[in-house]
Amino acid sequence: MDEKYFPEQIENKWQQQWAEAGVFEAKENDPREKFYALEMLPYPSGFLHMGHVRNYSIGDALAWFKRLQGLNVLHPIGWDSFGQPAEQAAIKRGVNPREWTETNIAHMRGQLQRLGISYDWSREIAAHRPDYYKWDQWFFLKMLERGLAYKKNSQVNWCPKEETVLSNEQSSGGICWRCGTQVEKRDLEQWFLRITNYAEQLVADIRQIEAGWPEKVLKRQRDWVGRSEGAFIDFQIKDSDKKIRVFTTRIDTIYGATAIVMSAEHPLLDEILEGSTLKADIDAFATKVAQERAARVDEAEEEKEGLNTGVLAINPFSGETLPVWVANYVLMEYGTGAVMSVPGHDERDFEFAQKYSLPIRQVIAPVSHDQIQAEPVPTTAGDASAEMRHSFTDYGVLINSGEWGGKLSEVAVKEMADYAKAHGFGEAAVTYRIRDWGVSRQRFWGAPVPVIYCSNCGTVPVPYEQLPVVLPPTAAFTGTGESPLAGVPEFVNTTCPNCDAPARRDTDTMDTFVDSSWYFFRYVDARNENAPFNPELTRQWTPVDQYIGGDSHAVMHLIYTRFWTKFMRDLGLVDFDEPVKRLLTQGMVTNLVEGTDEWKAMSKSLGNGVDPDEMIAAFGADATRLFVLFAAPVENELRWSESGIEGAVRFLRRVYTMVWRWHERLSNGSREAGASEFSADARALRRKTHQTIAKITSDFEHLHLNTSVAALMELFNQLSDFNGDPAQASESDVFAVREALEALVIMLAPFAPHIAEEMWQGLGHAGGLLTDARRWPDADPELARREELEIPIQVNGKLRSRVIAPPGVSEDELRESALADERVRALIDGREVVKVIVVPERLVNVVIR
RNA sequence: GCGAAAGUGGCGGAAUUGGCAGACGCGCCAGACUUAGGAUCUGGUACCGAAAGGUGUGGGGGUUCGAGUCCCCCCUUUCGCACCA
Numbered sequence: 001m002d003e004k005y006f007p008e009q010i011e012n013k014w015q016q017q018w019a020e021a022g023v024f025e026a027k028e029n030d031p032r033e034k035f036y037a038l039e040m041l042p043y044p045s046g047f048l049h050m051g052h053v054r055n056y057s058i059g060d061a062l063a064w065f066k067r068l069q070g071l072n073v074l075h076p077i078g079w080d081s082f083g084q085p086a087e088q089a090a091i092k093r094g095v096n097p098r099e100w101t102e103t104n105i106a107h108m109r110g111q112l113q114r115l116g117i118s119y120d121w122s123r124e125i126a127a128h129r130p131d132y133y134k135w136d137q138w139f140f141l142k143m144l145e146r147g148l149a150y151k152k153n154s155q156v157n158w159c160p161k162e163e164t165v166l167s168n169e170q171s172s173g174g175i176c177w178r179c180g181t182q183v184e185k186r187d188l189e190q191w192f193l194r195i196t197n198y199a200e201q202l203v204a205d206i207r208q209i210e211a212g213w214p215e216k217v218l219k220r221q222r223d224w225v226g227r228s229e230g231a232f233i234d235f236q237i238k239d240s241d242k243k244i245r246v247f248t249t250r251i252d253t254i255y256g257a258t259a260i261v262m263s264a265e266h267p268l269l270d271e272i273l274e275g276s277t278l279k280a281d282i283d284a285f286a287t288k289v290a291q292e293r294a295a296r297v298d299e300a301e302e303e304k305e306g307l308n309t310g311v312l313a314i315n316p317f318s319g320e321t322l323p324v325w326v327a328n329y330v331l332m333e334y335g336t337g338a339v340m341s342v343p344g345h346d347e348r349d350f351e352f353a354q355k356y357s358l359p360i361r362q363v364i365a366p367v368s369h370d371q372i373q374a375e376p377v378p379t380t381a382g383d384a385s386a387e388m389r390h391s392f393t394d395y396g397v398l399i400n401s402g403e404w405g406g407k408l409s410e411v412a413v414k415e416m417a418d419y420a421k422a423h424g425f426g427e428a429a430v431t432y433r434i435r436d437w438g439v440s441r442q443r444f445w446g447a448p449v450p451v452i453y454c455s456n457c458g459t460v461p462v463p464y465e466q467l468p469v470v471l472p473p474t475a476a477f478t479g480t481g482e483s484p485l486a487g488v489p490e491f492v493n494t495t496c497p498n499c500d501a502p503a504r505r506d507t508d509t510m511d512t513f514v515d516s517s518w519y520f521f522r523y524v525d526a527r528n529e530n531a532p533f534n535p536e537l538t539r540q541w542t543p544v545d546q547y548i549g550g551d552s553h554a555v556m557h558l559i560y561t562r563f564w565t566k567f568m569r570d571l572g573l574v575d576f577d578e579p580v581k582r583l584l585t586q587g588m589v590t591n592l593v594e595g596t597d598e599w600k601a602m603s604k605s606l607g608n609g610v611d612p613d614e615m616i617a618a619f620g621a622d623a624t625r626l627f628v629l630f631a632a633p634v635e636n637e638l639r640w641s642e643s644g645i646e647g648a649v650r651f652l653r654r655v656y657t658m659v660w661r662w663h664e665r666l667s668n669g670s671r672e673a674g675a676s677e678f679s680a681d682a683r684a685l686r687r688k689t690h691q692t693i694a695k696i697t698s699d700f701e702h703l704h705l706n707t708s709v710a711a712l713m714e715l716f717n718q719l720s721d722f723n724g725d726p727a728q729a730s731e732s733d734v735f736a737v738r739e740a741l742e743a744l745v746i747m748l749a750p751f752a753p754h755i756a757e758e759m760w761q762g763l764g765h766a767g768g769l770l771t772d773a774r775r776w777p778d779a780d781p782e783l784a785r786r787e788e789l790e791i792p793i794q795v796n797g798k799l800r801s802r803v804i805a806p807p808g809v810s811e812d813e814l815r816e817s818a819l820a821d822e823r824v825r826a827l828i829d830g831r832e833v834v835k836v837i838v839v840p841e842r843l844v845n846v847v848i849r
Numbered sequence: 850g851c852g853a854a855a856g857u858g859g860c861g862g863a864a865u866u867g868g869c870a871g872a873c874g875c876g877c878c879a880g881a882c883u884u885a886g887g888a889u890c891u892g893g894u895a896c897c898g899a900a901a902g903g904u905g906u907g908g909g910g911g912u913u914c915g916a917g918u919c920c921c922c923c924c925u926u927u928c929g930c931a932c933c934a
Binding site for chain 1: 852853854860861862863868869872873874875876889913914915927928929930932933934
């Protein structure tokens with residue numbers, strides 16, 4: 001090692017050695033316990049940003065830790081390389097998406113390598129290459145075979161700016177998830193995947209991962225699936241054989257229904273209004289609602305509006321006739337697109353009824369023991385609108401409900417659904433908010449949908465042996481909204497696999513979330529040409545032990561990949577339900593926006609970005625990574641600070657200098673503890689060493705990396721205090737220093753691997769830190785134990801003194817020495833000692849009066 | 850509006866089961882070495898107070914010998930959801 005710390009030199013040296021020795025390449029035939037550490041694969045935009053650096057530094061620390069602990073670690077990386085930016089670049093600047101993407105990947109790979117992230121590059125994948133997307137297509141065909149992929153003409157979310165279809169998740173809130181543009185609705189033939197078939201499992205299996213996933217992610221997933229238990233009820237239309245089906249979670253309130261309210265988009269409307277003089281009005285209303293919804297910019301709720309259709313429906317329980325309304329607050333996308341309006345017991349219905357003077361009827365009374373009822377309970381089934389100021393939405397006891405009166409809501413909910421089923425006008429039902437996953441994209445830069453349309457045979461799947469359906473080299477990027485592939489005759493025109501007649505290919509490509517739904521299974525067997533992966537190998541490596549990424553993927557990616565895993569399980573490719581055991585959603589990296597005092601996520605448009613390359617050049621990869629991990633807990637926002645990173649270099653340089661001072665003495669001296677006794681200082685150093693080992697080892701369990709770094713600094717500080725002259729040091733001192741310094745170097749490796757390797761070598765070790773042997777030190781609890789305890793003494797809860805006591809001191813002894821303490825005696829003099837609380841080995845509290 | 854999480858020095862943040870609040874770092878102050886210091890090293894650094902001592906974990910109450918930690922009310926911030934029947 002050199003006397004001075006030159007990060008660039010050391011980092012180049014070790015990056016080269018690691019690559020040559022292939023130390024990060026995971027081997028299958030390895031008997032050691034496996035660990036799969038995974039970070040979300042990046043989109044190759046061209047440049048790494050600090051969010052990536054944080055993500056990969058966390059993952060790398062864990063990967064190193066597990067390797068040093070002697071585990072067989074799989075730590076791969078790849079590229080989410082299909083997607084819109086490449087195509088935008090093609091449209092705007094005429095560059096070829098493939099070349100653009102490959103150039104970006106090459107650049108970013110270089111950046112990752114300069115950061116020294118310990119990836120197994122031999123398993124690198126890229127979604128845009130035919131050897132990868134072939135398997136997207138393969139999975140698509142499997143879905144098709146099993147009826148999980150289907151085509152339907154549907155209203156889809158359309159982003160006018162990006163000229164493409166978006167999934168429901170991608171257009172959440174009516175705006176495009178990428179560009180923020182107001183989303184429109186369009187009618188298009190689209191491929192869908194039946195994720196709804198798995199809705200129940202997506203909720204139920206959450207309990208398998210509860211322990212390892214952040215609750216906030218699971219909550220969002222539960223909300224997305226939106227499971228809701230209730231009942232369907234059919235309301236017969238008066239003087240007609242048509243029925244309106246409603247979904248309700250509160251069938252117990254059905255005697256309180258005073259209207260049926262349908263969505264303005266409800267397909268049944270046309271039928272039931274046939275010949276009605278109001279039809280034109282209703283149509284106009286429907287158009288208006290659609291427009292208002294599309295134009296809604298602010299997030300506020302619209303005022304409820306509705307229109308009476310003049311049609312009447314019959315309440316199957318009470319036989320009563322109810323008016324049928326349409327209203328803007330009933331959504332076609334949820335439930336059945338129609339509700340029974342129970343203003344007495346539903347806030348929205350209440351508001352609606354108030355506005356349109358519909359009757360309000362109370363049919364549930366609160367079950368209260370001693371509490372005065374807030375609302376009067378009418379004894380007749382009359383209109384209660386005058387008395388009620390709010391709806392009463394709690395469960396209670398049924399009143400004004402015919403033969404059901406007196407039953408508790410909980411009971412009625414079940415029995416009334418059974419009754420409806422027995423009489424053929426409804427049944428208990430579970431609905432879900434989640435809808436099927438629309439995967440068609442009118443895009444060039446994606447995996448082509450492997451389907452052929454033949455005028456004789458109809459829709460024909462591309463035979464497996466003809467996969468992959470390869471993208472043409474280029475196309476005309478007009479940005480017209482039609483897939484550019486439609487303008488490439490060599491691609492479109494083909495022959496029917498069935499009858500050899502001329503036929504046309506599907507010109508849509510798949511949503512890029514398809515690529516990322518299964519990519520981490522491909523890492524396991526990245527070069528397999530005959531299958532997406534070998535199930536034997538996935539059995540060895542998956543599920544993923546720890547997945548790390550931003551929480552922006554809490555719903556889309558992470559729900560799709562859970563769905564995909566369940567599908568692969570049904571195909572027999574994997575034998576578990578959940579792909580990821582533990583998930584960490586790391587916080588954002590923010591920086592001050594110039595001219596303000598606001599911390600915002602780094603971005604080009606705000607001009608507050610920090611270039612990782614510049615940081616590496618100025619401070620080194622090790623210091624950059626160390627700072628990123630030290631500056632904040634991994635799940636918190638990380639506020640960038642240039643002076644903070646300087647502190648990290650300072651620390652590394654100090655450690656390096658200390659190793660330099662000792663390295664000759666340590667690499668020659670005896671490795672035995674020797675017969676001589678340890679001095680008090682040496683014992684204290686050893687204590688700190690073993691305490692630190694214990695602390696960091698357990699911190700890794702919860703990825704408390706910031707406190708691990710702090711512990712390393714503490715150990716170093718104690719070493720500095722110990723120090724002394726290496727040439728004069730006794731054998732036992734040398735032993736204590738070696739123990740501390742070697743532990744420090746090894747435990748630094750997950751945070752700053754290059755300098756750790758360099759120092760390890762400097763301390764006289766050949767062959768690098770990573771071998772098959774378990775190198776992580778073990779904490780010896782005996783050595784970590786304190787020799788004497790400083791026990792705080794409180795009087796009436798206030799700290800007044802301290803006494804020194806040996807470990808294992810008895811409660812009586814502690815009490816005695818506390819009461820004998822001079823300062824305590826002065827305070828209790830002339831007062832009555834009420835009691836003395838002794839917390840063994842920790843604290844004494846003398847209570848006086 | 851609903852839901853969740855969080856509020857600790859000038860800043861980022863530490864603090865097993867309630868038991869010494871402020872670890873570690875940044876910044877700042879003083880000193881040393883220096884032609885110089887935005888390098889390095891040493892020491893100091895919650896607040897008030899000359900000191901003794903007192904006060905302190907968003908605010909108010911409570912439980913307890915003892916509360917950053919537990920309970921209740923309120924305030925603020927961030928995030929998520931937004932008519933889900």
